[in-house]
Amino acid sequence: MEPALLARFDRLLAERGYGSRSEAIRDLVRRRLDEERLRADATNVVGTLTIVYDHEQHDLAHRLTHIQHDHHTTIVANVHVHLDPRNCLEVLIVRGRARRVRRLAEELIATKGVRHGRLTLTTARD
Ligand code: NI
Structure with missing residues (x-):
């Protein structure tokens, strides 16, 4: 070197x-x-998806909830923090095949009105 x-x-x-x-x-x-x-798409992953959004935006909270229900087997838990009068922070604990988890993250982050989104993945294996 x-x-x-x-x-x-x-x-x-x-x-x-x-x-x-x-x-x-x-x-x-x-x-x-x-x-x-x-x-690799088939890897079993665990991780967190963090999103920040304005819940006053028309129908947004409802749409995000709808997407999450569609992926209820991927989402293990969900923490919601009301940051201020308008903005919400949600942290989703996710697990499953990498491809499926990434697809969920992309769908939520791409939803109009979601201001920030970050997916962090890891595996339980060595
Ligand atoms: Ni909130």
Whole structure:
């Protein structure tokens, strides 16, 4: 590895509190392999979908609820926080095949009036 690249890596390790390069490299490899696995449609995933939306927007809350009921086997739990008089934050705990979970996330995030959306996936396996 080039010395300059290695020096940057070492600085990152110091900032993140890694005890050794091998520990950090193992984490990097694991993360990269996880990314590959989560990309595969058939992988069983767990994760969270966070959305922020304006519940005053016509019919929006109803449409979001309707979509969620259509995917009730994928959504394990749902936390709703009323952020202010208009905006709602919802965090959905999701599980299932990656393809199905991603499709649900895309549908909710693409719904008109949803301002922010982020899907975070992981797997329970090593
Ligand atoms: Ni609300």
